[in-house]
Amino acid sequence: MKWIAGCLLFLVCLPLVAETAPLLADPPSRASISLDGTWNSIIDPYETGMSSHFYENRKPASKTDLVEYDFDRSPKLKVPGDWNSQRESLLFYEGPMWYQRSFSYQKRHHRVFLYFGAANYLSRIWLNGTKLGEHIGGYTPFNFEVTEQLKDGDNSLVVEVDNTRRPEGVPSIHTDWWNYGGITRNVKLIEVPQNFIQNYFVQLAKGRTEEIQGWVQLHGTGSATIEIPELRLKQTVQADAQGRAALRVLAKPEPWSPENPRLYQLVVSSGDDRIVDQVGFRTIETRGTQILLNGKPIFLRGISAHEEAPYRGGRAVSVDDDRTLITWAKELGCNFMRLTHYPHNEDMIRLADQMGMMIWNEVPVYWEMQFENPAVLDNAKAQLRDVIARDQNRAAVVIWSLSNETPITPERSAFLKSMAEYARSLDSTRLISSASDKATHLDPQHMALNDPLGEYLDVIGLNEYVGWYFAKKEDADRIDWSFQYQKPVIVTEFGGGAQYGLHGDSDTRFTEEYQASLYEHQLTMLGKIPALAGMSPWVLMDFRSPRRTLSGTQDYFNRKGLFSDRGQRKQAFYVLQKFYRENAKH
Numbered sequence: 001m002k003w004i005a006g007c008l009l010f011l012v013c014l015p016l017v018a019e020t021a022p023l024l025a026d027p028p029s030r031a032s033i034s035l036d037g038t039w040n041s042i043i044d045p046y047e048t049g050m051s052s053h054f055y056e057n058r059k060p061a062s063k064t065d066l067v068e069y070d071f072d073r074s075p076k077l078k079v080p081g082d083w084n085s086q087r088e089s090l091l092f093y094e095g096p097m098w099y100q101r102s103f104s105y106q107k108r109h110h111r112v113f114l115y116f117g118a119a120n121y122l123s124r125i126w127l128n129g130t131k132l133g134e135h136i137g138g139y140t141p142f143n144f145e146v147t148e149q150l151k152d153g154d155n156s157l158v159v160e161v162d163n164t165r166r167p168e169g170v171p172s173i174h175t176d177w178w179n180y181g182g183i184t185r186n187v188k189l190i191e192v193p194q195n196f197i198q199n200y201f202v203q204l205a206k207g208r209t210e211e212i213q214g215w216v217q218l219h220g221t222g223s224a225t226i227e228i229p230e231l232r233l234k235q236t237v238q239a240d241a242q243g244r245a246a247l248r249v250l251a252k253p254e255p256w257s258p259e260n261p262r263l264y265q266l267v268v269s270s271g272d273d274r275i276v277d278q279v280g281f282r283t284i285e286t287r288g289t290q291i292l293l294n295g296k297p298i299f300l301r302g303i304s305a306h307e308e309a310p311y312r313g314g315r316a317v318s319v320d321d322d323r324t325l326i327t328w329a330k331e332l333g334c335n336f337m338r339l340t341h342y343p344h345n346e347d348m349i350r351l352a353d354q355m356g357m358m359i360w361n362e363v364p365v366y367w368e369m370q371f372e373n374p375a376v377l378d379n380a381k382a383q384l385r386d387v388i389a390r391d392q393n394r395a396a397v398v399i400w401s402l403s404n405e406t407p408i409t410p411e412r413s414a415f416l417k418s419m420a421e422y423a424r425s426l427d428s429t430r431l432i433s434s435a436s437d438k439a440t441h442l443d444p445q446h447m448a449l450n451d452p453l454g455e456y457l458d459v460i461g462l463n464e465y466v467g468w469y470f471a472k473k474e475d476a477d478r479i480d481w482s483f484q485y486q487k488p489v490i491v492t493e494f495g496g497g498a499q500y501g502l503h504g505d506s507d508t509r510f511t512e513e514y515q516a517s518l519y520e521h522q523l524t525m526l527g528k529i530p531a532l533a534g535m536s537p538w539v540l541m542d543f544r545s546p547r548r549t550l551s552g553t554q555d556y557f558n559r560k561g562l563f564s565d566r567g568q569r570k571q572a573f574y575v576l577q578k579f580y581r582e583n584a585k586h
Contacts, residue, residue, distance in 0.1 A: 085314025117185025300534025333580030
């Protein structure tokens with residue numbers, strides 16, 4: 001019996017492995033059928049749906065047939081969307097939720113993939129009672145081929161989504177943002193021919209302004225043609241035995257920049273498959289302690305942001321949500337946004353391309369994790385792989401971020417070194433960074449960041465909260481900073497909380513006056529950092545966090561936003577706006 005119990009424990013502790021097909025590029029020109037809308041849902045905190053076979057969506061065959069669930073009579077949820085903000089009773093719910101949607105489909109001579117923009121965190125998917133597979137990770141897309149499982153006529157899609165926090169998860173148990181559960185991004189059927197274009201990468205060669213390079217990955221064999229009509233570029237390339245066709249061609253596109261977000265039509269075709277995209281071309285690199293965009297030094301005037309919907313709360317799910325957030329950042333004077341602490345949705349990245357906003361794109365390697373566990377590293381790499389595959393053609397993305405505020409241990413450093421090497425193997429054209437909060441006091445007036453992770457990064461990210469979590473805000477005026485590595489520094493977080501409309505003197509916490517004064521002292525301190533290449537204060541807008549329990553002030557919101565969650569500007573907004581306007585040419 002002890003042996004059996006041990007085997008059961010071993011099976012329970014085995015990491016879950018994703019069973020999805022390789023990610024399919026999903027530009028707007030793909031032929032697709034949306035499955036967004038109203039879905040049926042069943043809350044299942046005891047996981048009875050598995051033993052009761054919810055995935056069969058069975059109906060009683062007779063009056064005496066016992067079936068103890070009925071999707072058609074169950075409550076409804078909107079997809080895309082989180083369940084927490086759709087029903088007050090689900091605000092704090094973490095656990096399994098079953099989704100079901102019926103749809104009609106007419107079978108054609110196509111291959112068909114079922115595509116999810118994201119679902120948090122563990123997803124199991126069935127189509128017409130047949131299990132398609134599972135996916136782990138709450139913020140990256142995944143897909144399954146469903147050509148054989150689709151029926152001509154009525155179909156039933158069932159998805160179990162479980163946002164239970166797990167010690168072996170990425171992120172792990174503890175975070176400082178709301179663990180929104182549900183199918184939080186678009187769901188669609190994508191139709192492709194028998195041999196199709198799986199993905200492609202077309203960007204300027206690293207450090208080159210007159211050479212475009214990349215590749216096309218075919219699901220099949222043959223050749224691919226890449227066209228950029230405005231550049232009079234058309235080249236056909238032959239795929240190798242693995243379906244990979246390499247591209248390298250001389251061209252001189254007008255560079256993309258925040259001031260001039262120039263995009264070109266890109267057409268990729270192979271056989272009966274044809275994809276039309278909009279891409280920009282720019283270089284991003286470092287020289288000493290400078291960041292260079294298109295060969296010229298640039299200061300990243302930034303702000304950090306969560307993927308939280310303005311005005312109504314909950315997960316941001318619409319293009320209007322994304323446009324509002326970017327517009328607020330631009331009103332602040334930003335040319336850069338740090339999208340934390342996980343990949344935000346694809347529409348946000350495409351809008352940044354169009355609106356001229358440089359992006360820091362981060363994966364949820366966050367705080368304490370099982371850095372010694374190989375399965376956790378595989379999970380983190382899979383999420384990094386999939387966000388790079390999704391966003392690699394977006395000029396707006398200038399930095400891949402590996403982690404945020406992780407403890408300094410040998411296991412963690414080895415973990416993130418492996419992540420950095422993997423990121424560069426997938427995309428060598430962008431910068432690699434990570435945000436660290438492990439600065440130390442050398443004396444009352446001198447602080448240093450000597451995180452060994454800096455060896456593997458192109459840009460050092462520093463999170464510091466002088467005047468909020470330690471020291472007085474006035475102490476910032478006298479503090480100098482040093483860094484172990486002579487690389488560009490982005491101060492990726494600083495700030496303090498303020499409840500919109502709460503006023504008082506500048507020494508009283510949570511007043512707008514305190515937050516504004518803190519920003520003034522911070523900007524004085526940061527101006528003395530010679531290696532400073534940018535900043536992204538914390539944070540654009542107030543957002544939900546279960547850690548923030550102060551009744552009457554926080555009420556489960558992190559109040560460090562320059563905007564309230566209802567879009568109201570706090571005094572600190574104008575302090576930072578003035579600073580960015582004065583430094584717009586630097």
